[in-house]
Amino acid sequence: MTFEQFNNIESLLDNSSSPLLIQNGTVVDHAEIRKADVLVIDGKIEQVAENLKPVSEDTRVVDATGLYVMPGGIDVHTHFNIDAGITRSCDDFFTGTRAAACGGTTMIIDHMGFGPKGCDLFHQLDVYHGYAADKAVIDYSFHGVIQHIDDQILEQMHAMVHERGIPSFKLYLTYSYKLDDCSVLKALTQLKKVGALTTVHPENDAALSLKRKQFIEQGKVEAKYHALSRPLECEAEAIARVINLAKLADSAPLYIVHLSNGLGLDYTRLARENNQPVWVETCPQYLVLNNDRYEREDALKYVLSPPLRDKAESEKLWKGLADGSIDTVATDHCSFTYAEQKQLGAKDFTKTPNGIPGVETRMPLMFSEGVIAGRITPNQFVSLTSYEPAKLFGLYPQKGHLGCGADADLVLFDPNKKQTIRHDSLHDNADYTPYESITCQGWPLMTFSRGRLVAYDGEFTGEAGDGQFIHRQPFSAE
Numbered sequence: 001m002t003f004e005q006f007n008n009i010e011s012l013l014d015n016s017s018s019p020l021l022i023q024n025g026t027v028v029d030h031a032e033i034r035k036a037d038v039l040v041i042d043g044k045i046e047q048v049a050e051n052l053k054p055v056s057e058d059t060r061v062v063d064a065t066g067l068y069v070m071p072g073g074i075d076v077h078t079h080f081n082i083d084a085g086i087t088r089s090c091d092d093f094f095t096g097t098r099a100a101a102c103g104g105t106t107m108i109i110d111h112m113g114f115g116p117k118g119c120d121l122f123h124q125l126d127v128y129h130g131y132a133a134d135k136a137v138i139d140y141s142f143h144g145v146i147q148h149i150d151d152q153i154l155e156q157m158h159a160m161v162h163e164r165g166i167p168s169f170k171l172y173l174t175y176s177y178k179l180d181d182c183s184v185l186k187a188l189t190q191l192k193k194v195g196a197l198t199t200v201h202p203e204n205d206a207a208l209s210l211k212r213k214q215f216i217e218q219g220k221v222e223a224k225y226h227a228l229s230r231p232l233e234c235e236a237e238a239i240a241r242v243i244n245l246a247k248l249a250d251s252a253p254l255y256i257v258h259l260s261n262g263l264g265l266d267y268t269r270l271a272r273e274n275n276q277p278v279w280v281e282t283c284p285q286y287l288v289l290n291n292d293r294y295e296r297e298d299a300l301k302y303v304l305s306p307p308l309r310d311k312a313e314s315e316k317l318w319k320g321l322a323d324g325s326i327d328t329v330a331t332d333h334c335s336f337t338y339a340e341q342k343q344l345g346a347k348d349f350t351k352t353p354n355g356i357p358g359v360e361t362r363m364p365l366m367f368s369e370g371v372i373a374g375r376i377t378p379n380q381f382v383s384l385t386s387y388e389p390a391k392l393f394g395l396y397p398q399k400g401h402l403g404c405g406a407d408a409d410l411v412l413f414d415p416n417k418k419q420t421i422r423h424d425s426l427h428d429n430a431d432y433t434p435y436e437s438i439t440c441q442g443w444p445l446m447t448f449s450r451g452r453l454v455a456y457d458g459e460f461t462g463e464a465g466d467g468q469f470i471h472r473q474p475f476s477a478e
């Protein structure tokens with residue numbers, strides 16, 4: 001694809017509020033693939049049909065011959081500007097959403113970090129509104145964070161959902177503000193009552209803490225012991241436990257974040273066979289990277305939780321995507337520089353800030369390793385990266401599809417473009433990508449956020465502050 005094909009690029013940028021007509025593309029959503037044009041008026045999809053004509057002299061026309069026209073990506077798991085205790089992640093809501101836009105993503109939902117001990121539910125929401133307001137370049141929302149349970153927190157859940165537009169919350173079974181089973185049960189019960197989805201970071205804290213301590217006592221301080229201290233059974237046990245707690249909480253809806261292994265997936269499958277409302281997210285890192293990374297000199301780059309697993313586990317996850325047992329692919333983008341921040345753990349893996357970047361590479365990696373490699377269909381790609389995230393997190397029908405009236409959040413993907421991932425050409429604020437040197441087939445050429453061009457052929461064309469907070473709808477399983 002050449003710049004000449006879009007010789008109206010200047011006008012696309014200059015008249016970003018005028019009508020937009022995308023002609024001759026292959027329109028792909030979660031259910032259909034067809035040749036059609038897409039007309040956008042006032043930032044919303046007006047019509048999707050064959051042979052549409054410009055509606056005015058100032059209509060911006062894009063020739064999308066040879067391109068896939070798809071709903072923009074929705075990444076429901078990022079951590080921008082998160083205070084991780086020992087350090088703060090290096091992407092804020094500007095650099096993080098800029099990277100997202102350049103990778104074909106048009107909406108993120110950020111998992112807010114912990115606030116001061118004892119703070120109420122609104123505290124972090126107010127803080128995060130401040131972080132995002134003038135910075136985000138695409139639309140955004142936040143998941144509530146539950147760091148303790150008391151009567152005030154339980155009471156505030158209703159207002160978070162119905163007044164503040166936050167219908168999903170995260171609780172942790174490890175880290176500093178882990179909840180005990182009693183608190184988990186109370187949280188799940190109340191969140192179901194108020195119309196919210198509970199998302200959970202599942203790892204068995206007691207087991208992994210013991211292993212961490214033993215490794216450190218034995219002088220086993222290198223990054224690979226981070227992975228060895230958090231075996232997949234730690235994760236799978238916590239998944240099974242929280243599934244049963246959700247069942248005890250009047251079958252509360254439950255969403256497992258960043259699944260990394262097949263045993264955990266089997267537990268979620270069993271729950272679903274028993275008609276329990278459980279949904280599952282995985283991330284590109286668990287699909288395309290493996291624990292051989294911990295043998296490398298730069299192993300600190302791959303310290304995240306849960307850690308990378310072996311190739312057999314990745315294959316089980318791919319099968320889960322193909323057979324529908326996994327619903328979404330998000331990134332868990334939580335970036336720290338390798339040169340400085342990750343070095344905090346150089347002499348003791350327990351001091352390494354956990355997390356990796358990935359918000360810009362999710363769509364190309366999933367397209368290339370998923371669709372081009374024949375593991376998932378183009379419709380499944382849209383379902384996993386946009387449609388299901390929108391449905392589960394209260395964004396549908398505003399986002400996640402190409403029907404009339406939806407926000408014109410679009411990505412035009414060139415399915416033939418081969419591009420090797422190099423951190424130099426990405427737009428985050430880290431100093432590395434875990435996917436360096438992986439060649440993708442399929443790359444986003446244009447990203448539109450409510451009809452405005454925010455990225456074009458690897459260049460950011462948006463504006464800080466143009467992203468809007470999206471007041472999400474209460475959870476519904478429909």
Ligand code: URP
Nearest residue numbers: 201304305332334354355
């Ligand atoms: O290592 C990770 N994943 N860091 C981000 C926080 C979390 O656990 O999601």
Ligand code: ZN
Nearest residue numbers: 201257258305
């Ligand atoms: Zn987590």
Ligand code: ZN
Nearest residue numbers: 077079111332
């Ligand atoms: Zn996370």
